[in-house]
Amino acid sequence: LYSSVEFGRRWQVVHERVAPNRFYWSKMGLDKEPGLIHLETSISEGQALYVTCKLQNCTDANKGKPFPGYIDPNSLVVQDEYVFVQVSAAGRPIYYVSAKRDVFTPMKLPKYTLPKDLHVISTDENRVVAAVQEWNQNETYNLYVSDTSGVYYTLALENVVSSMGHEGNVMVDLYEVAGIKGMFLANRKMDSQVKTHITYNRGRDWSLLQAPTKDLRGNSIHCELPYCSLHLHLHVSANPYTSGNIASRDSAPGIIVAS
Numbered sequence: 001l002y003s004s005v006e007f008g009r010r011w012q013v014v015h016e017r018v019a020p021n022r023f024y025w026s027k028m029g030l031d032k033e034p035g036l037i038h039l040e041t042s043i044s045e046g047q048a049l050y051v052t053c054k055l056q057n058c059t060d061a062n063k064g065k066p067f068p069g070y071i072d073p074n075s076l077v078v079q080d081e082y083v084f085v086q087v088s089a090a091g092r093p094i095y096y097v098s099a100k101r102d103v104f105t106p107m108k109l110p111k112y113t114l115p116k117d118l119h120v121i122s123t124d125e126n127r128v129v130a131a132v133q134e135w136n137q138n139e140t141y142n143l144y145v146s147d148t149s150g151v152y153y154t155l156a157l158e159n160v161v162s163s164m165g166h167e168g169n170v171m172v173d174l175y176e177v178a179g180i181k182g183m184f185l186a187n188r189k190m191d192s193q194v195k196t197h198i199t200y201n202r203g204r205d206w207s208l209l210q211a212p213t214k215d216l217r218g219n220s221i222h223c224e225l226p227y228c229s230l231h232l233h234l235h236v237s238a239n240p241y242t243s244g245n246i247a248s249r250d251s252a253p254g255i256i257v258a259s
Contacts, residue, residue, distance in 0.1 A: 040074070
């Protein structure tokens with residue numbers, strides 16, 4: 001990882017062996033000093049470290065180690081006021097969270113949950129929305145929502161569709177609408193069918209989408225909830241030739257374009 005000096009005329013090494021895309025800028029009001037960066041550095045095949053240091057002066061003497069011990073590679077996520085890392089013990093991952101740069105605490109999912117994979121989806125408004133794949137799931141994830149500490153989680157929606165992306169990354173078929181806080185769309189597998197659900201309150205209540213009453217030609221569409229509902233393409237597509245993804249913008253709150 002390099003940083004530029006004199007508007008890019010000179011470059012200096014910040015740190016070596018930094019994991020791709022696992023470096024984050026400091027946040028005003030959360031990190032004690034400006035110009036701090038959070039990064040994950042690779043130690044060996046299965047071990048990494050989470051370190052913090054000043055951009056212009058990243059020496060061993062002034063490096064911070066907010067998490068004691070090694071973490072799993074590619075597991076550091078710094079988002080808003082939360083920091084997440086993962087540590088595997090006896091083949092099972094343990095997920096840790098730090099809120100407001102405080103000490104790390106294991107994330108506590110409901111009693112009988114056995115997670116084998118976890119993705120942080122959103123950290124808006126002091127809540128964490130996480131997608132968790134449990135031991136008995138292969139192509140779906142369950143959504144959980146946390147309290148403000150990011151430690152305790154409750155189930156919000158089961159069996160959200162997922163697929164593997166081109167680069168081996170997992171895509172969960174969940175969309176956070178821009179411009180309106182707490183509004184999500186999710187494609188959920190129900191009795192071998194996939195149905196689109198919407199929430200307006202960060203996963204507390206979900207409902208199916210009402211289809212329009214007429215099509216483009218003005219012909220009537222007979223579609224009564226809950227037997228028939230509107231289904232949207234979010235991220236995961238069963239058919240690679242379907243048109244367009246879903247789109248929304250902060251600058252146009254309330255407008256969603258989808259196919």
